[in-house]
Amino acid sequence: MATRKKAKGKAKARRKKTPVSKGARRSVKKNRTPRKKVAKKTPLRPASLKKARPAKPAGKPRSISGRAPQAATPSRPAKGASSEQRIGVVTHYYSHLSVAVMQLEPGATLRVGDVIHIWGHTTDFTQKVESLEVDHAPVAEVGSKDDFGLKVIEHAREHDVVFKVPS
16 A cells, blocks of 8 residues: 655745835824723613502511521530630641640640640540650649640641639
């Protein structure tokens, strides 16, 4: 089977541009697309010219007590329970380790075995303190000046509040 060569067409002659003087350039107008015409708004009719609509019959008035009661209790408490004492705040959370770094308030202490409640915008859980670490060293008790890590059972976020639950 023989292959055919592509047919060569005649070479097109290129048209040379004629030089245009500066004065002629200014007088040439560019083609602009015409703007779309905006539909005119109809003027508002005075109330006297409007068509009269039939009045709707008034429905039976309902008493307030007949309505369904609305839930007044929020899904989360505004603050921790009154028996709980605020002891600190979560300053960082390491998700791959499930470790929360916390800073305790002045005068607060936390020990292994205490029960804490971590509460925030999307966080609300209670757990027993299993391990505390200061500078990667396990400790039994931490004070207010210590930045420490705490293994948590759920996701904690920065600025979550930590409460100590009395036992």
